[in-house]
Amino acid sequence: MKLFERLKNDAAVEWSAYVDHDFVRQLGTGDLPQPAFRHYLVQDYLFLIQFARAYALAVYKSPTLADMRNAHEGVKAILDVELELHIELCSSWGMTREQIESAPEDTPTMAYTRFVLEAGMAGDLLDLQAALAPCVIGYAEIGKALVEGHGDSIGGNGYKRWIEEYSGEMYQALAGDFGGWMDKTSEVYLTEARYARLLTLFRKATQLEADFWQMGLDAADT
Template identity: 45%
Template sequence: MSGTPDFGSKVFAAWREAAGPAWPAYTGHAFVRGLGDGTLPREAFLHYLKQDYIFLFHFARAWALAVVKAETIGEARLAAAVVDGLVNTEMSLHVEICGRAGIAEADLLAEEEALENLAYTRYVTDAGLSGDFLDLIAALAPCVLGYGEIGLRLKETASADTPYREWIDTYAGADYQELCAKVGALIETATAARLGERPQDTPRFAAIADRFRNATRLEVGFWDMGLRGHV
Protein backbone atom coordinates (compact mmCIF):
# COMPACT_ATOMS: atom_id res chain seq x y z
CA MET A 1 0.00 0.00 0.00
CA SER A 2 1.62 3.25 -1.09
CA GLY A 3 0.66 6.16 1.15
CA THR A 4 -2.49 6.47 3.20
CA PRO A 5 -5.72 5.92 1.23
CA ASP A 6 -8.20 8.79 0.97
CA PHE A 7 -10.83 6.66 -0.79
CA GLY A 8 -11.30 9.32 -3.44
CA SER A 9 -12.32 12.01 -0.97
CA LYS A 10 -10.36 15.20 -0.40
CA VAL A 11 -12.86 16.10 2.31
CA PHE A 12 -12.13 12.88 4.20
CA ALA A 13 -8.41 13.57 3.88
CA ALA A 14 -8.99 17.06 5.34
CA TRP A 15 -11.05 15.66 8.21
CA ARG A 16 -8.37 13.08 8.92
CA GLU A 17 -5.68 15.76 9.01
CA ALA A 18 -7.83 17.94 11.28
CA ALA A 19 -8.22 14.99 13.68
CA GLY A 20 -4.52 15.35 14.48
CA PRO A 21 -2.94 12.67 16.68
CA ALA A 22 -6.31 11.00 17.30
CA TRP A 23 -6.23 9.36 13.86
CA PRO A 24 -2.90 7.49 14.16
CA ALA A 25 -3.82 6.64 17.76
CA TYR A 26 -6.87 4.90 16.29
CA THR A 27 -5.47 3.22 13.18
CA GLY A 28 -2.16 2.33 14.83
CA HIS A 29 -3.55 1.26 18.20
CA ALA A 30 -1.94 -1.59 20.14
CA PHE A 31 -5.09 -3.66 19.49
CA VAL A 32 -4.58 -3.22 15.74
CA ARG A 33 -0.89 -4.07 16.00
CA GLY A 34 -1.83 -7.20 17.92
CA LEU A 35 -4.18 -8.26 15.13
CA GLY A 36 -1.33 -7.90 12.68
CA ASP A 37 1.44 -9.70 14.53
CA GLY A 38 -0.88 -12.23 16.15
CA THR A 39 -0.04 -11.25 19.73
CA LEU A 40 -3.52 -10.01 20.60
CA PRO A 41 -4.93 -12.28 23.33
CA ARG A 42 -7.80 -14.39 22.06
CA GLU A 43 -9.89 -13.33 25.06
CA ALA A 44 -9.48 -9.68 24.08
CA PHE A 45 -10.45 -10.41 20.47
CA LEU A 46 -13.60 -12.30 21.47
CA HIS A 47 -14.56 -9.57 23.93
CA TYR A 48 -14.12 -7.02 21.15
CA LEU A 49 -16.26 -9.10 18.77
CA LYS A 50 -19.07 -9.37 21.32
CA GLN A 51 -19.04 -5.62 21.90
CA ASP A 52 -18.69 -4.92 18.19
CA TYR A 53 -21.79 -7.01 17.51
CA ILE A 54 -23.73 -4.63 19.75
CA PHE A 55 -21.98 -1.66 18.17
CA LEU A 56 -22.88 -2.75 14.65
CA PHE A 57 -26.55 -2.99 15.56
CA HIS A 58 -26.55 0.64 16.72
CA PHE A 59 -24.34 1.61 13.77
CA ALA A 60 -26.93 0.11 11.42
CA ARG A 61 -29.61 2.16 13.16
CA ALA A 62 -27.52 5.29 12.63
CA TRP A 63 -27.13 4.51 8.92
CA ALA A 64 -30.90 3.97 8.80
CA LEU A 65 -31.23 7.47 10.25
CA ALA A 66 -29.06 8.64 7.35
CA VAL A 67 -31.80 7.40 5.00
CA VAL A 68 -34.22 9.70 6.83
CA LYS A 69 -31.78 12.62 6.75
CA ALA A 70 -30.84 12.11 3.08
CA GLU A 71 -31.77 14.85 0.61
CA THR A 72 -31.23 12.85 -2.59
CA ILE A 73 -32.16 9.37 -3.73
CA GLY A 74 -28.45 8.62 -4.20
CA GLU A 75 -27.73 9.43 -0.55
CA ALA A 76 -30.67 7.32 0.58
CA ARG A 77 -29.71 4.35 -1.61
CA LEU A 78 -26.15 4.17 -0.32
CA ALA A 79 -27.20 4.54 3.30
CA ALA A 80 -29.78 1.77 2.84
CA ALA A 81 -27.15 -0.47 1.22
CA VAL A 82 -24.83 0.05 4.18
CA VAL A 83 -27.60 -0.97 6.58
CA ASP A 84 -28.10 -4.16 4.56
CA GLY A 85 -24.37 -4.92 4.58
CA LEU A 86 -24.05 -4.36 8.31
CA VAL A 87 -27.04 -6.45 9.33
CA ASN A 88 -26.75 -9.28 6.82
CA THR A 89 -22.99 -9.58 6.25
CA GLU A 90 -20.74 -7.95 8.84
CA MET A 91 -22.80 -8.96 11.88
CA SER A 92 -23.06 -12.49 10.46
CA LEU A 93 -19.25 -12.72 10.37
CA HIS A 94 -19.15 -11.92 14.08
CA VAL A 95 -21.75 -14.62 14.77
CA GLU A 96 -19.74 -17.14 12.74
CA ILE A 97 -16.38 -16.43 14.41
CA CYS A 98 -17.89 -16.36 17.90
CA GLY A 99 -19.84 -19.54 17.16
CA ARG A 100 -16.59 -21.37 16.41
CA ALA A 101 -15.39 -20.26 19.85
CA GLY A 102 -18.52 -21.64 21.51
CA ILE A 103 -20.28 -18.28 21.87
CA ALA A 104 -23.88 -18.46 20.61
CA GLU A 105 -25.74 -15.54 19.04
CA ALA A 106 -28.01 -15.55 22.10
CA ASP A 107 -24.90 -14.83 24.19
CA LEU A 108 -24.03 -11.91 21.92
CA LEU A 109 -27.52 -10.49 22.32
CA ALA A 110 -27.29 -10.84 26.11
CA GLU A 111 -23.85 -9.22 26.39
CA GLU A 112 -23.69 -6.17 28.65
CA GLU A 113 -22.87 -3.06 26.66
CA ALA A 114 -19.55 -1.47 27.67
CA LEU A 115 -19.50 2.21 28.58
CA GLU A 116 -17.15 2.92 25.67
CA ASN A 117 -19.71 1.33 23.37
CA LEU A 118 -22.55 3.36 24.86
CA ALA A 119 -20.58 6.59 24.53
CA TYR A 120 -19.62 5.99 20.90
CA THR A 121 -22.92 4.74 19.51
CA ARG A 122 -25.01 7.36 21.27
CA TYR A 123 -22.65 10.12 20.14
CA VAL A 124 -23.13 9.07 16.52
CA THR A 125 -26.90 8.83 16.92
CA ASP A 126 -27.04 12.25 18.55
CA ALA A 127 -25.03 13.72 15.68
CA GLY A 128 -27.78 12.57 13.34
CA LEU A 129 -30.70 13.55 15.55
CA SER A 130 -29.40 17.02 16.39
CA GLY A 131 -27.68 17.73 13.06
CA ASP A 132 -28.20 17.09 9.38
CA PHE A 133 -26.99 14.39 6.98
CA LEU A 134 -23.47 15.81 6.87
CA ASP A 135 -23.15 15.88 10.66
CA LEU A 136 -24.15 12.23 10.75
CA ILE A 137 -21.85 11.13 7.92
CA ALA A 138 -18.89 12.88 9.57
CA ALA A 139 -19.55 10.91 12.76
CA LEU A 140 -19.99 7.63 10.85
CA ALA A 141 -16.95 8.01 8.60
CA PRO A 142 -14.10 7.17 11.01
CA CYS A 143 -15.37 3.64 11.55
CA VAL A 144 -16.03 2.82 7.90
CA LEU A 145 -12.93 4.38 6.40
CA GLY A 146 -10.61 3.73 9.32
CA TYR A 147 -11.29 0.01 9.11
CA GLY A 148 -10.67 0.19 5.38
CA GLU A 149 -7.30 1.83 5.98
CA ILE A 150 -6.40 -0.67 8.72
CA GLY A 151 -7.42 -3.62 6.57
CA LEU A 152 -5.25 -2.52 3.65
CA ARG A 153 -2.22 -1.91 5.85
CA LEU A 154 -2.50 -5.20 7.73
CA LYS A 155 -2.98 -7.11 4.49
CA GLU A 156 0.56 -6.08 3.55
CA THR A 157 2.24 -6.06 6.96
CA ALA A 158 0.56 -8.78 9.05
CA SER A 159 2.47 -11.90 10.05
CA ALA A 160 1.80 -14.87 7.82
CA ASP A 161 0.66 -16.94 10.80
CA THR A 162 -1.57 -14.38 12.54
CA PRO A 163 -4.77 -16.07 13.73
CA TYR A 164 -6.69 -12.94 12.79
CA ARG A 165 -6.26 -13.27 9.03
CA GLU A 166 -10.01 -13.75 8.48
CA TRP A 167 -10.74 -10.41 10.15
CA ILE A 168 -8.00 -8.69 8.16
CA ASP A 169 -9.19 -10.16 4.87
CA THR A 170 -12.72 -8.94 5.52
CA TYR A 171 -11.69 -5.30 5.73
CA ALA A 172 -8.96 -5.54 3.09
CA GLY A 173 -11.27 -7.40 0.71
CA ALA A 174 -12.71 -6.05 -2.52
CA ASP A 175 -16.27 -5.76 -1.20
CA TYR A 176 -15.32 -3.68 1.82
CA GLN A 177 -12.89 -1.53 -0.16
CA GLU A 178 -15.63 -0.87 -2.71
CA LEU A 179 -17.87 0.28 0.14
CA CYS A 180 -15.12 2.64 1.33
CA ALA A 181 -14.84 4.13 -2.16
CA LYS A 182 -18.60 4.67 -2.27
CA VAL A 183 -18.61 6.31 1.15
CA GLY A 184 -15.69 8.51 0.06
CA ALA A 185 -17.67 9.61 -3.00
CA LEU A 186 -20.72 10.22 -0.81
CA ILE A 187 -18.70 12.46 1.49
CA GLU A 188 -17.54 14.50 -1.50
CA THR A 189 -20.98 14.99 -3.05
CA ALA A 190 -22.80 15.53 0.25
CA THR A 191 -20.27 18.14 1.37
CA ALA A 192 -20.32 19.97 -1.97
CA ALA A 193 -24.13 20.03 -1.95
CA ARG A 194 -24.26 21.60 1.51
CA LEU A 195 -21.05 23.63 1.81
CA GLY A 196 -20.15 24.34 -1.82
CA GLU A 197 -17.02 23.55 -3.81
CA ARG A 198 -14.69 25.15 -1.24
CA PRO A 199 -16.03 23.66 1.99
CA GLN A 200 -12.94 24.46 4.05
CA ASP A 201 -13.59 28.16 3.49
CA THR A 202 -17.01 27.95 5.16
CA PRO A 203 -17.64 28.64 8.86
CA ARG A 204 -19.31 25.26 9.32
CA PHE A 205 -16.44 23.09 8.11
CA ALA A 206 -14.54 23.18 11.42
CA ALA A 207 -17.62 22.00 13.32
CA ILE A 208 -18.14 19.11 10.90
CA ALA A 209 -14.46 18.17 11.15
CA ASP A 210 -14.82 18.19 14.93
CA ARG A 211 -17.63 15.63 14.63
CA PHE A 212 -15.17 13.42 12.78
CA ARG A 213 -12.40 14.01 15.34
CA ASN A 214 -14.65 13.16 18.28
CA ALA A 215 -15.81 9.93 16.65
CA THR A 216 -12.15 9.07 16.01
CA ARG A 217 -11.36 9.61 19.70
CA LEU A 218 -14.23 7.28 20.56
CA GLU A 219 -12.74 4.66 18.23
CA VAL A 220 -9.55 4.81 20.30
CA GLY A 221 -11.62 4.21 23.41
CA PHE A 222 -13.29 1.24 21.76
CA TRP A 223 -9.91 -0.37 21.06
CA ASP A 224 -8.87 0.36 24.66
CA MET A 225 -11.99 -1.46 25.82
CA GLY A 226 -11.25 -4.41 23.55
CA LEU A 227 -7.68 -4.66 24.79
CA ARG A 228 -8.89 -4.65 28.38
CA GLY A 229 -10.80 -7.85 27.63
CA HIS A 230 -13.86 -7.22 29.78
CA VAL A 231 -16.66 -4.69 30.38
Protein backbone atom coordinates in the same frame (compact mmCIF):
# COMPACT_ATOMS: atom_id res chain seq x y z
CA MET B 1 -8.63 17.57 -1.40
CA LYS B 2 -11.32 15.03 -0.62
CA LEU B 3 -13.29 15.87 2.51
CA PHE B 4 -12.29 12.70 4.35
CA GLU B 5 -8.60 13.28 3.65
CA ARG B 6 -8.88 16.86 4.84
CA LEU B 7 -10.56 15.79 8.06
CA LYS B 8 -8.02 13.03 8.62
CA ASN B 9 -5.10 15.40 8.07
CA ASP B 10 -6.54 17.97 10.47
CA ALA B 11 -7.15 15.26 13.08
CA ALA B 12 -3.75 13.60 12.54
CA VAL B 13 -2.99 13.05 16.23
CA GLU B 14 -6.34 11.40 16.94
CA TRP B 15 -6.18 9.40 13.71
CA SER B 16 -2.75 7.98 14.49
CA ALA B 17 -3.87 7.00 18.01
CA TYR B 18 -6.74 5.09 16.38
CA VAL B 19 -5.17 3.30 13.42
CA ASP B 20 -1.82 2.63 15.18
CA HIS B 21 -3.33 1.56 18.49
CA ASP B 22 -1.67 -1.34 20.33
CA PHE B 23 -4.81 -3.40 19.75
CA VAL B 24 -4.39 -2.98 15.98
CA ARG B 25 -0.67 -3.75 16.10
CA GLN B 26 -1.23 -6.91 18.11
CA LEU B 27 -4.05 -7.89 15.78
CA GLY B 28 -1.64 -7.65 12.86
CA THR B 29 1.04 -9.77 14.48
CA GLY B 30 -1.46 -12.27 15.86
CA ASP B 31 -0.28 -11.59 19.42
CA LEU B 32 -3.53 -10.03 20.60
CA PRO B 33 -4.84 -11.99 23.61
CA GLN B 34 -7.98 -13.89 22.65
CA PRO B 35 -10.01 -12.48 25.57
CA ALA B 36 -9.28 -8.98 24.24
CA PHE B 37 -10.49 -9.87 20.77
CA ARG B 38 -13.48 -11.78 22.04
CA HIS B 39 -14.67 -8.89 24.20
CA TYR B 40 -14.11 -6.47 21.33
CA LEU B 41 -15.99 -8.68 18.90
CA VAL B 42 -19.06 -9.07 21.09
CA GLN B 43 -19.12 -5.34 21.78
CA ASP B 44 -18.59 -4.59 18.09
CA TYR B 45 -21.63 -6.75 17.28
CA LEU B 46 -23.71 -4.62 19.67
CA PHE B 47 -22.09 -1.51 18.20
CA LEU B 48 -23.06 -2.53 14.67
CA ILE B 49 -26.70 -2.89 15.66
CA GLN B 50 -26.68 0.78 16.63
CA PHE B 51 -24.63 1.65 13.54
CA ALA B 52 -27.34 0.07 11.38
CA ARG B 53 -29.79 2.40 13.09
CA ALA B 54 -27.48 5.32 12.28
CA TYR B 55 -27.54 4.35 8.60
CA ALA B 56 -31.32 4.07 8.82
CA LEU B 57 -31.32 7.59 10.24
CA ALA B 58 -29.24 8.60 7.22
CA VAL B 59 -32.09 7.36 5.02
CA TYR B 60 -34.43 9.74 6.84
CA LYS B 61 -31.92 12.60 6.65
CA SER B 62 -31.26 12.04 2.93
CA PRO B 63 -32.40 14.85 0.63
CA THR B 64 -32.45 12.70 -2.52
CA LEU B 65 -33.32 9.17 -3.57
CA ALA B 66 -29.67 8.60 -4.50
CA ASP B 67 -28.68 9.48 -0.93
CA MET B 68 -31.37 7.16 0.42
CA ARG B 69 -30.03 4.31 -1.69
CA ASN B 70 -26.48 4.91 -0.44
CA ALA B 71 -27.69 4.85 3.15
CA HIS B 72 -29.69 1.70 2.46
CA GLU B 73 -26.57 -0.04 1.15
CA GLY B 74 -24.90 0.72 4.48
CA VAL B 75 -27.76 -0.87 6.40
CA LYS B 76 -27.59 -3.96 4.19
CA ALA B 77 -23.80 -4.29 4.55
CA ILE B 78 -24.10 -4.32 8.32
CA LEU B 79 -27.13 -6.60 8.64
CA ASP B 80 -26.19 -9.05 5.89
CA VAL B 81 -22.37 -9.15 6.04
CA GLU B 82 -20.65 -7.63 9.07
CA LEU B 83 -22.95 -9.01 11.75
CA GLU B 84 -22.72 -12.47 10.20
CA LEU B 85 -18.91 -12.30 10.26
CA HIS B 86 -19.08 -11.65 13.98
CA ILE B 87 -21.44 -14.60 14.48
CA GLU B 88 -19.09 -16.81 12.47
CA LEU B 89 -16.08 -15.87 14.58
CA CYS B 90 -17.90 -16.04 17.92
CA SER B 91 -19.40 -19.43 17.09
CA SER B 92 -15.87 -20.85 16.94
CA TRP B 93 -15.75 -20.20 20.71
CA GLY B 94 -19.11 -21.87 21.26
CA MET B 95 -21.03 -18.61 21.60
CA THR B 96 -24.54 -18.48 20.19
CA ARG B 97 -26.24 -15.55 18.53
CA GLU B 98 -28.59 -15.29 21.50
CA GLN B 99 -25.68 -15.06 23.95
CA ILE B 100 -24.01 -12.32 21.92
CA GLU B 101 -27.16 -10.27 21.48
CA SER B 102 -28.00 -10.50 25.18
CA ALA B 103 -24.54 -9.34 26.31
CA PRO B 104 -24.54 -5.99 28.13
CA GLU B 105 -23.14 -2.97 26.32
CA ASP B 106 -19.85 -1.75 27.75
CA THR B 107 -19.51 1.95 28.51
CA PRO B 108 -17.27 2.75 25.48
CA THR B 109 -19.80 1.02 23.23
CA MET B 110 -22.64 3.12 24.56
CA ALA B 111 -20.59 6.32 24.44
CA TYR B 112 -19.62 5.85 20.80
CA THR B 113 -22.93 4.66 19.39
CA ARG B 114 -24.99 7.29 21.17
CA PHE B 115 -22.59 9.98 20.03
CA VAL B 116 -23.04 8.96 16.40
CA LEU B 117 -26.83 8.78 16.68
CA GLU B 118 -26.99 12.14 18.43
CA ALA B 119 -24.78 13.71 15.75
CA GLY B 120 -27.24 12.54 13.15
CA MET B 121 -30.38 13.50 15.04
CA ALA B 122 -29.12 16.99 15.92
CA GLY B 123 -27.56 17.70 12.53
CA ASP B 124 -28.00 16.85 8.88
CA LEU B 125 -26.68 14.12 6.61
CA LEU B 126 -23.17 15.57 6.45
CA ASP B 127 -22.89 15.72 10.24
CA LEU B 128 -23.88 12.08 10.42
CA GLN B 129 -21.39 11.12 7.72
CA ALA B 130 -18.58 12.90 9.58
CA ALA B 131 -19.39 10.84 12.68
CA LEU B 132 -19.64 7.59 10.70
CA ALA B 133 -16.52 8.05 8.58
CA PRO B 134 -13.80 7.07 11.10
CA CYS B 135 -15.36 3.65 11.45
CA VAL B 136 -16.44 3.07 7.85
CA ILE B 137 -13.29 4.29 6.12
CA GLY B 138 -10.91 3.71 9.02
CA TYR B 139 -11.51 -0.04 9.09
CA ALA B 140 -10.71 -0.23 5.38
CA GLU B 141 -7.48 1.68 5.95
CA ILE B 142 -6.54 -0.55 8.89
CA GLY B 143 -7.33 -3.76 7.03
CA LYS B 144 -5.28 -2.71 4.01
CA ALA B 145 -2.35 -1.57 6.18
CA LEU B 146 -2.27 -4.85 8.10
CA VAL B 147 -2.06 -6.88 4.89
CA GLU B 148 0.60 -4.61 3.41
CA GLY B 149 2.58 -4.53 6.66
CA HIS B 150 2.56 -8.23 7.46
CA GLY B 151 2.37 -9.87 4.04
CA ASP B 152 2.72 -13.65 4.03
CA SER B 153 2.57 -13.88 7.83
CA ILE B 154 -1.17 -13.11 7.67
CA GLY B 155 -1.72 -16.70 6.54
CA GLY B 156 -0.74 -17.99 9.98
CA ASN B 157 -2.47 -15.24 11.92
CA GLY B 158 -5.34 -16.38 14.12
CA TYR B 159 -7.17 -13.17 13.23
CA LYS B 160 -6.78 -13.72 9.51
CA ARG B 161 -10.53 -13.90 8.88
CA TRP B 162 -11.12 -10.46 10.39
CA ILE B 163 -8.20 -8.94 8.50
CA GLU B 164 -9.34 -10.50 5.23
CA GLU B 165 -12.84 -9.09 5.67
CA TYR B 166 -11.73 -5.48 6.05
CA SER B 167 -8.85 -5.64 3.57
CA GLY B 168 -11.02 -7.44 1.02
CA GLU B 169 -12.32 -6.01 -2.22
CA MET B 170 -15.93 -5.80 -1.05
CA TYR B 171 -15.24 -3.76 2.08
CA GLN B 172 -12.65 -1.59 0.35
CA ALA B 173 -15.24 -0.74 -2.30
CA LEU B 174 -17.85 0.03 0.37
CA ALA B 175 -15.47 2.43 2.11
CA GLY B 176 -14.54 4.07 -1.18
CA ASP B 177 -18.19 4.54 -2.06
CA PHE B 178 -18.82 6.10 1.35
CA GLY B 179 -16.02 8.60 0.79
CA GLY B 180 -17.46 9.52 -2.59
CA TRP B 181 -20.93 9.90 -1.10
CA MET B 182 -19.52 12.15 1.62
CA ASP B 183 -17.87 14.35 -1.02
CA LYS B 184 -21.14 14.70 -2.93
CA THR B 185 -22.97 15.65 0.26
CA SER B 186 -20.32 18.24 1.07
CA GLU B 187 -20.92 19.92 -2.29
CA VAL B 188 -24.43 20.72 -1.06
CA TYR B 189 -23.91 21.38 2.66
CA LEU B 190 -20.29 22.32 3.36
CA THR B 191 -19.08 25.86 3.90
CA GLU B 192 -15.77 26.97 5.38
CA ALA B 193 -17.62 28.42 8.34
CA ARG B 194 -19.13 25.05 9.01
CA TYR B 195 -15.98 22.97 8.58
CA ALA B 196 -14.83 23.44 12.21
CA ARG B 197 -18.01 21.74 13.44
CA LEU B 198 -17.48 18.80 11.13
CA LEU B 199 -13.90 18.46 12.30
CA THR B 200 -15.04 18.43 15.93
CA LEU B 201 -17.45 15.58 15.17
CA PHE B 202 -14.80 13.67 13.23
CA ARG B 203 -12.17 14.09 15.95
CA LYS B 204 -14.52 12.92 18.67
CA ALA B 205 -15.63 9.88 16.71
CA THR B 206 -11.98 9.01 16.05
CA GLN B 207 -11.15 9.31 19.76
CA LEU B 208 -14.08 7.03 20.56
CA GLU B 209 -12.74 4.48 18.07
CA ALA B 210 -9.42 4.42 19.93
CA ASP B 211 -11.32 4.02 23.19
CA PHE B 212 -13.10 1.04 21.65
CA TRP B 213 -9.78 -0.70 20.95
CA GLN B 214 -8.59 0.10 24.47
CA MET B 215 -11.75 -1.44 25.89
CA GLY B 216 -10.69 -4.73 24.30
CA LEU B 217 -7.18 -4.57 25.74
CA ASP B 218 -8.51 -3.65 29.18
CA ALA B 219 -10.84 -6.65 29.11
CA ALA B 220 -7.85 -8.97 28.72
CA ASP B 221 -6.38 -7.61 31.96
CA THR B 222 -9.45 -8.24 34.09
